[in-house]
Amino acid sequence: MRKYNIAILGATGAVGQEFLNLIEERNFPYDNLKLLASKRSAGKIISFMGKDFTVEEATDDSFKNIDIALFAGGSASTKFAPAAVKYGAVVIDNSSAFRMDPSVPLVVPEVNPEAIQQHKGIIANPNCSTIIMAMALKPLYNQAKIKRIVVSTYQAVSGAGKEAIDELDSQVQAIVENRPVEANILPSASLPKHYQIAFNVIPHIDVFVEDNYTKEEMKMVHETHKIFNDYTIGITATTVRVPIYRSHSESINIEFVEEVSVDKAKELLAAFPGVILQDNPAEMLYPMPLFTSNQNEVFVGRIRKDNSVQNALNLWVVGDQIRKGAALNALQIAEHMIEHNLI
The missing domain is CATH 3.30.360.10 (Dihydrodipicolinate Reductase; domain 2)
Structure with missing residues (x-):
């Protein structure tokens, strides 16, 4: 099975941490993993699956060679999503920034998986409720x-x-x-x-x-x-x-x-x-x-x-x-794309 380069934006927050928990639990096929956050959180060390990762400050160039960018939410989504897409990553975003954009699919994989195919680089996670x-x-x-x-x-x-x-x-x-x-x-x-x-x-x-x-x-x-x-x-x-x-x-x-x-x-x-x-x-x-x-x-x-x-x-x-209402739903979108050769 092919493995994918993953970036997590907002890696130090609750949703970012849940992304890591679920990647391990679900044996998600990642190759390289990049943990990104604000300048304030950059430099923190996160231990994951027996390896220490240093959290990097997010910049536009952070998304070079990234296949899937999992955005935990917040204002950083608007700032960095266009750069991630420009570098060829698919952004799965947990903020409200793109949810009502007519060009961005809003997806719950069990409910409307067919919408995933319509993406143009960004897929939005709905509100948790x-x-x-x-x-x-x-x-x-x-x-x-x-x-x-x-x-x-x-x-x-x-x-x-x-x-x-x-x-x-x-x-x-x-x-x-x-x-x-x-x-x-x-x-x-x-x-x-x-x-x-x-x-x-x-x-x-x-x-x-x-x-x-x-x-x-x-x-x-x-x-x-x-x-x-x-x-x-x-x-x-x-x-x-x-x-x-x-x-x-x-x-x-x-x-x-x-x-x-x-x-x-x-x-x-x-x-x-x-x-x-x-x-x-x-x-x-x-x-x-x-x-x-x-x-x-x-x-x-x-x-x-x-x-x-x-x-x-x-x-x-x-x-x-935090799970189905955020991190899990986003990861399921990525899993669907992999399973159906959409990435």
Whole structure:
């Protein structure tokens, strides 16, 4: 099997580290590996598969002789993606920079792998919450046309970065020790006001946009339309930050044009690649972030008929947003390209 030269941009962050974990776990066929980051992180040593790698400062020339560039996200994507493509690399990008660009495929490999072939050098990873929802929607969408989706998310602090994890830690410790609680990160460090996340939930992720929805909420709307290539689905979202470390949860109400029974939904979801059905109320079995963290699959449970409207179901969906919601999805795109000789 041919092996590939890989670059990871953002190698020192949570998603970059997850790329490394998954490359090892999945025996990804790499030849040379280049770890890239900002000037601040350059020079750090990362041990990987028995070898020490020195993190390099990313420049345009970093992508010479690179086959696949895995971008962990952030503003660096806009800066370096054109250079990587110029040097012949395929960029799989985890930022929001290219997701809604009509010329860039937005891909969940289990959902719309055919879009990968349309790439012109850049393939976009969807938002983590969108990926998790799309995995649960796809087998049901294949069965019956979806009319409307109402989704509420319960998103882990790690979605806001390591600083948010550290702040949750420090806030809990301060409360235990009866000290004043400091809040400097959430909803976003860039915003003028911050709230305590420990023992709290914050119904605000990213910035507010039109009609007082947040950007995170509208990502779920626009990205789902693009992934399914179906702009007729009505979608409304409420995204909420909750005080857990890892794995996003979603309450999803789906209205279909025709009936999909609970039993049929369970059958379809159980058979779908990358989804684990975890639904047994009698045994108190349902997905929870505590048990889905560091797992590759999306877990679905609490499937029940919505008795308030015709042809609707309620689902509870949980997935590790750093794995399937980010690094794993990107690596699966690369694996698909290799398997189908697209690179």
